[in-house]
Amino acid sequence: MCGIVGYTGQRQAAPLLLEGLQRLEYRGYDSAGLALVEGDRLEVRKLAGRVAGLATAIRRQAAAGTTGIAHTRWATHGAPTERNAHPHVDCGRQIAVVHNGIIENAEALRAALEQSGHHLTTDTDTETLAHLIEDAAGDSLEARVIAALDHVEGTYGLAVVSADDPGKIVVARRGSPVLLGIGDGELFVASDASAILEYTRSVVYLDDGDIAVLTPAGYHVIDSQSHVQVRAVDDVAWDLEAIALGGYPHFMLKEISEQAETVRSTLRGRLLFEQGAARLNGLNLTPEACAAIRRIVIVACGTSWHAGLVGRHILETLARLPVEVEYASEYRYRTQLSLPGTLVVAISQSGETADTLEAMRAARAAGARVIGLVNVVGSTIAREAEGGIYLHAGPEIGVASTKAFTSQIVALALLGLFLGRQRDVLSLEAGQELACRLAQLPALVTQTLALEPEVQRVAREFVGARNFLYLGRGVSFPVALEGALKLKEISYIHAEGYPAAEMKHGPIALIDADMPVVFVAPRDDVYQKVVSNMQEVKARGGRIVAVTTEGNGELRGLAEHVFRVPATAPLLSPVLAAVPLQLLAYHIAVLRGCDVDRPRNLAKSVTVE
């Protein structure tokens, strides 16, 4: 999951490419590089480390050219070094390639290329592409790229320039997202729209198998048989402000702090108070289709999988349908049982996570109906699903997902309300009650965010902890998992989330005076059970931090610190309980001096398997 950018036009490309890479750095940030074509000269500049380092190097020694491609990397093949950084070139250093994805038969290609005399100098899979294009026959760069890709197995979003073809960029897509930006007398390439929003809002999303040919004079899209493909020009809804820090020290804190607004935006225009129902036109689910559903399978990864676990409680309660929640990476390789009436819900913030995309495709091939719950408009999962719900949470830049999690839960509640009423298994009164509770959520999130100073105090107390345990029951168990994931991701402290009752079956052995234990314990129908689990931890010297419902004074003797969040419907309590856990992870990571928005070894959208 790297970021690629390209430009061809009248302006000097380097500053535009560097600006674009900065915006894509959340996709991968272990090395960066660019290639520029000026006349018949190709110049490549790259280094290990951040885009800022590359920008400094180019400020020191300018690089000229009005056509160029650039890359910020998340290493899959070959360590993150200058040598392995993109762009990669051919033997003659006439062709340069930047690539997002994995060439699965790279080893075989490398052996064949070296046998035929090519000298490959890096440990990467991508370098084979530059040499394949060098080898390929064809009367144009695009013809040679098409011929080269004929040998390639795997995924790619790539861009190619050549000193023999000044002004031209050839772009290809299979499996990894890439789009074109249409400017006035200039054209852009990017992994996502945030890289080019400063220059244009008009974008063309490429489909798998597309090859685009860009010159300052214009562009066209063809397939591997060189047949012209017609692709729509879309308008990107959000603006630059949405992808700026807006005065916050980190995108993660900005995105945590804007959750009242993002929850409101997920709800906007979707609550039908009188009917006690939800309007979700994008689902394309007719009443007949709703009635025909017999089971729901949720496929997702990471934080989205945790939202799926909350969704199981919501959909089973509101729609009275059995729900399975599957790790997409496991589900895609399981035997697909085509059971009639299966609705598969693919949950993904980015809409590009390879495992979730492939799980969705596998389910579809097995005859299931597939809908998406996605944040990024125009993303692959959104375009391939038969219908879906956009979160409208705005761009999420921080690698650790926060606002998408709360909006995913709200969207799942809307889906539950919709199906429950459509299937006539949820009464009008219950529907109206839930619609009101949902409408109250933004204000309750604002109240919950006011806990930040308290959370910061507790963060100072536990900044030195080496391990954490997060516990919850029922709908709060996934929140415990999410709290643990947030802490792991950005502070690198080992943390585990567990169903509170499971503790006695093993993890309780971990409890001692050095083990902070965070309980997610809203006052719901399993609250008393959780209190018993707290007593078991307390009895073994564990240090308890609890998230519970406002007005609950009971936990004073048991927990050292208690975060009280406003009361809401039990199924919606995860939206509020998640906030102090997001803040706790954030403040501990900041106090430990971690790079909160660019945590080590991670990337925002995992577009490779």
Ligand code: AGP
């Ligand atoms: C969460 O903070 C992580 N960034 C990661 O687990 C993420 O949730 C996962 O990669 C799924 O991403 P998606 O929602 O974009 O599919």
